[in-house]
Amino acid sequence: MRISELSAKSGVAIPTIKYYLREGMLHQGEQTAATRAEYDETHLRRLRMIRAMLEVGRLPVAAIKKIVAAVEDESLPVHEMLGTAHYALAPAVEPEPGEEWHSARAEVDDLVAELGWDVHPDAPTRDELTQTLVRMRQLGMPVHLGPYAETARKLVAEVEMDLLPYDGPRDAAVETLVLGTVLYGRALDALRRMAQESESARRLGLRPDRSHAECESPAP
Amino acid sequence: MRISELSAKSGVAIPTIKYYLREGMLHQGEQTAATRAEYDETHLRRLRMIRAMLEVGRLPVAAIKKIVAAVEDESLPVHEMLGTAHYALAPAVEPEPGEEWHSARAEVDDLVAELGWDVHPDAPTRDELTQTLVRMRQLGMPVHLGPYAETARKLVAEVEMDLLPYDGPRDAAVETLVLGTVLYGRALDALRRMAQESESARRLGLRPDRSHAECESPAP
Numbered sequence: 001m002r003i004s005e006l007s008a009k010s011g012v013a014i015p016t017i018k019y020y021l022r023e024g025m026l027h028q029g030e031q032t033a034a035t036r037a038e039y040d041e042t043h044l045r046r047l048r049m050i051r052a053m054l055e056v057g058r059l060p061v062a063a064i065k066k067i068v069a070a071v072e073d074e075s076l077p078v079h080e081m082l083g084t085a086h087y088a089l090a091p092a093v094e095p096e097p098g099e100e101w102h103s104a105r106a107e108v109d110d111l112v113a114e115l116g117w118d119v120h121p122d123a124p125t126r127d128e129l130t131q132t133l134v135r136m137r138q139l140g141m142p143v144h145l146g147p148y149a150e151t152a153r154k155l156v157a158e159v160e161m162d163l164l165p166y167d168g169p170r171d172a173a174v175e176t177l178v179l180g181t182v183l184y185g186r187a188l189d190a191l192r193r194m195a196q197e198s199e200s201a202r203r204l205g206l207r208p209d210r211s212h213a214e215c216e217s218p219a220p
Numbered sequence: 221m222r223i224s225e226l227s228a229k230s231g232v233a234i235p236t237i238k239y240y241l242r243e244g245m246l247h248q249g250e251q252t253a254a255t256r257a258e259y260d261e262t263h264l265r266r267l268r269m270i271r272a273m274l275e276v277g278r279l280p281v282a283a284i285k286k287i288v289a290a291v292e293d294e295s296l297p298v299h300e301m302l303g304t305a306h307y308a309l310a311p312a313v314e315p316e317p318g319e320e321w322h323s324a325r326a327e328v329d330d331l332v333a334e335l336g337w338d339v340h341p342d343a344p345t346r347d348e349l350t351q352t353l354v355r356m357r358q359l360g361m362p363v364h365l366g367p368y369a370e371t372a373r374k375l376v377a378e379v380e381m382d383l384l385p386y387d388g389p390r391d392a393a394v395e396t397l398v399l400g401t402v403l404y405g406r407a408l409d410a411l412r413r414m415a416q417e418s419e420s421a422r423r424l425g426l427r428p429d430r431s432h433a434e435c436e437s438p439a440p
Contacts, residue, residue, distance in 0.1 A: 159364075
């Protein structure tokens with residue numbers, strides 16, 4: 001198909017497609033004339049993948065580039081490629097100087113050790129969780145990570161891990177890992193907020209009425 | 221304290237503090253001289269809250285402004301204020317024309333009905349989940365939302381709802397709701413990726429070795 005059709009089918013604007021081509025995030029089409037190239041289903045699929053990571057996963061372009069580079073580097077063994085892609089999903093978090101960060105990081109390391117989880121000492125998720133903990137402490141919020149860790153463990157062990165295709169083509173594996181992590185992560189987050197609304201509505205009628213038709217008058 | 225001390229304690233740069241003051245996201249300090257104002261703990265707390273929503277929650281400034289406006293609008297009853305703040309957490313998602321969107325949205329509505337959840341027909345989370353579903357389908361991913369809905373329900377009903385302070389000062393209530401949703405959401409997401417790494421490492425040694433010291437040679 002021509003670039004105009006690729007754009008229509010993927011919902012990605014032509015200048016953006018050209019940008020991805022220049023940046024190496026999308027492989028070149030087959031040149032059929034000096035100013036004309038032909039694209040196929042693999043291009044469409046890659047564009048849909050990039051779009052999902054951007055829009056639904058809200059990943060920065062830099063992270064998406066790392067993921068695409070890991071898929072395309074044929075010299076990386078599959079388990080390395082998957083790990084690299086997985087680490088690219090963690091937002092870049094800079095450790096902060098000072099005791100607050102230091103003790104929160106120690107708390108995260110203790111939690112991982114207590115759980116018996118096999119997480120690399122340099123995994124970026126450790127800093128990500130540390131940052132969250134530091135902010136919670138600064139705001140005086142109660143910190144109870146235990147039930148969240150247990151929820152995550154159960155979900156991953158009982159539902160998610162069986163979906164990963166460890167054999168099969170390498171780009172299919174990374175696609176499943178990245179898209180599964182990103183898209184199901186977003187779905188879980190939306191479902192959690194729906195469940196919060198539902199529980200709140202039941203307990204108290206917590207819900208904005210956008211028309212204000214049912215709006216209670218505040219006490220005089 | 222003066223603005224320089226407020227900046228040092230909050231980790232927010234002075235020009236950014238001035239921007240929040242201009243935009244009404246931070247209440248004015250007490251003017252003690254023509255070019256000098258005095259700030260207190262309420263300013264520090266608000267700045268920490270904004271910083272947490274920006275950095276950890278990755279919320280856009282527009283969403284944070286809505287949340288702050290809901291807190292400060294004393295005419296809003298508490299349940300409306302909480303609902304407004306809650307809805308501001310959902311990313312802005314535009315419904316897309318066409319059958320794909322239409323049928324995914326119907327699927328979301330069916331799911332909510334089957335679960336018996338009390339979620340407003342116009343809740344933005346419905347469109348958010350619809351968008352995720354559309355992208356999953358376009359990528360040919362298997363869609364199994366059931367276990368995720370059950371995970372969300374359990375977490376909210378058994379852990380989260382008891383933390384919400386429905387009485388007490390209104391800004392404390394919205395703070396707990398928003399920060400709890402945002403910060404614990406981020407914590408859950410990081411813990412889920414940690415659990416994925418751990419399970420993968422156990423099953424296959426899936427993990428990037430950043431030094432490449434343990435890098436396996438690809439098959440010749």
